[in-house]
Amino acid sequence: MEASSSQLRTFGQTEINWDKLDKTKFYVVGAGIFTGVTLALYPVSVVKTRLQVASTDTVERSAFSVIRGILKTDGIPGLYRGFGTVITGAIPARVIFLTALETTKVAAFRMVEPFKFSEPTQAAIANGIAGMAASLFSQAVFVPIDVISQKLMVQGYSGHAKYNGGLDVARKVLKSDGIRGLYRGFGLSVMTYSPSSAVWWASYGSSQRVIWRFLGHGTDLKEAAPNPWTIVSVQAAGGIIAGATASCITTPLDTIKTRLQVMGHEKRPSTRQVVKTLIADDGWKGLYRGLGPRFFSMSAWGTSMILAYEYLKRLCVKDD
Structure with a gap:
């Protein structure tokens, strides 16, 4: 994955270079894997979004009360409102994100190597730059999907309008606000997701190095490769640390962005x-509404996604 020789010496046994992957297999298999992860964790996003838009007179002000309310009125399908829209848009957005992430990461490692930083610092800088760049590139696809899916998540809740699916949302938004309506909160999305992605990937990259050092894995090429369960455990721990760090830093911006995106055009607050x-x-x-679900969401999403991502890369290594 990384370009620098020192990074490859240390982590060549646990990480896979971008140029070693079968790209077609990577994108096709990845679409299926990430769809499965999204299916498993999507309800957390619905709960978080509802908490963030709840008004002062809303009875459901905790995650458990929101879940009870959804199950009472809509059953299990209520926890998956907007899921079809998210999956439709997530596949191209994910392709853009991962391609930008990996290619930028290689360039970033080459850029920081001459500065002779420690390995955790190099990893934090290079992964952070790559995460931010990947998020910026994918926002053009992601923001309209985010606007539509969030309106579906909160429809009929706390005074919000009801819709007949994602296409109905898109039609009504375009009718009332034009194309810019699908990009409401774009600036805040960039301000939220780009730093969040940068913090997440920086934390993930650096924490892995710290954990490997703590476990006694150095730069000796003759070292035996860590067993698969150790690798997975370190990656999972890195995902949890990254999710916790990013959620604490970016929740206020995410709360504001969500409120801007779900408000009807007749209200249109600044x-x-x-x-x-x-x-x-x-x-x-109030700026930290939904912090609990967001913390859980980012940690669970991050850990699940990174484990799926690393597994996907192992599946898609080219035959020598």
């Missing part, structure tokens, strides 16, 4: 008005 409302309702902690 970013400042959204912040004032959140603070007036709950004080500064």
Whole structure:
């Protein structure tokens, strides 16, 4: 994965270079794997979104009460509102993201190698740059999908409008606001997801190095390769650390972005008005609405996605 010789010496036994992958197999198999992970974790996103848009008079103000309310009114399907829209848009967005991530990471490692930073620092910088770049490239596809799916997630909840599927949302948004309506919150999405992605990948890359060093794996090429379960455990731990770090830093921006994206065109608040409302309702902690589900979501998503991602790369290594 990494370009520098020192990084490859240390982690060549546990990581796979981008140029060693069968790209066609990587994208096709990856679409199936990531769809399965999304299916398993999607309800967490629905709960988080509902908590973030809840008004002061909403009875359901905790994750458990939101789940009970959804199950009572809509059953299990209620936890998957907007899922079809997300999957449709997630596949091209994921292709763009992963391609940009891997290609940028190679260039970033080459860029930072002359500075002779420690391995964890090099990994944090290179992975952070790659994560931010990948997020920026994928936002053009992701933001409209995010707008549509979030409106479906909260329809009929806390005074929000109801729709007949994703196409109905897109039609009504385009009718009322034009194409820019599908990009509401684009600036905040970039400000939220790009730093979040940078922090996530930086934390993931550096924490792995720290953990491997703690476990006593150095740069000796004659070392026996770690067993598969050790590799998976280190990757999972890195995913949890990365998710925890990113969620704590970026939740306020995510809360504001979500509120802007789900508001009807007749309300159309500014970013400042959204912040004032959140603070007036709950004080500064209002900016951290949904932190619990977001923390769980980013940790669970991050760990599941990174394990699926690393497994996918192992599956798609080219035959020598």
